[in-house]
Amino acid sequence: MQPVKLKELVAHVQIIELTEAIALEGGKIYATLSKAGKKIEFNDCLIAATARSLGMREIVTRNIDHFNRITGLIYR
Secondary structure (H helix, E strand, C coil): CCHHHHHHHHCCCCCCCCCHHHHHHHHHHHHHHHHCCCCCCHHHHHHHHHHHHCCCCEECCCCHHHHCCCCCCEEC
């Protein structure tokens, strides 16, 4: 990707900082799934935790198999 195109893309995206609260929520999600034998990558747990922290109920993803393991959010 050329630098100019990347700048254009980033101009249309909201950057959300990772806070301590989001990291802790992501850790809770990860631990819950691990204990249930449904572990997914920690970065996916952080995405879900970020959505929850922003009051979002729905996430659009191509990785529905992983995100369906997390309760409280809708994925499509």
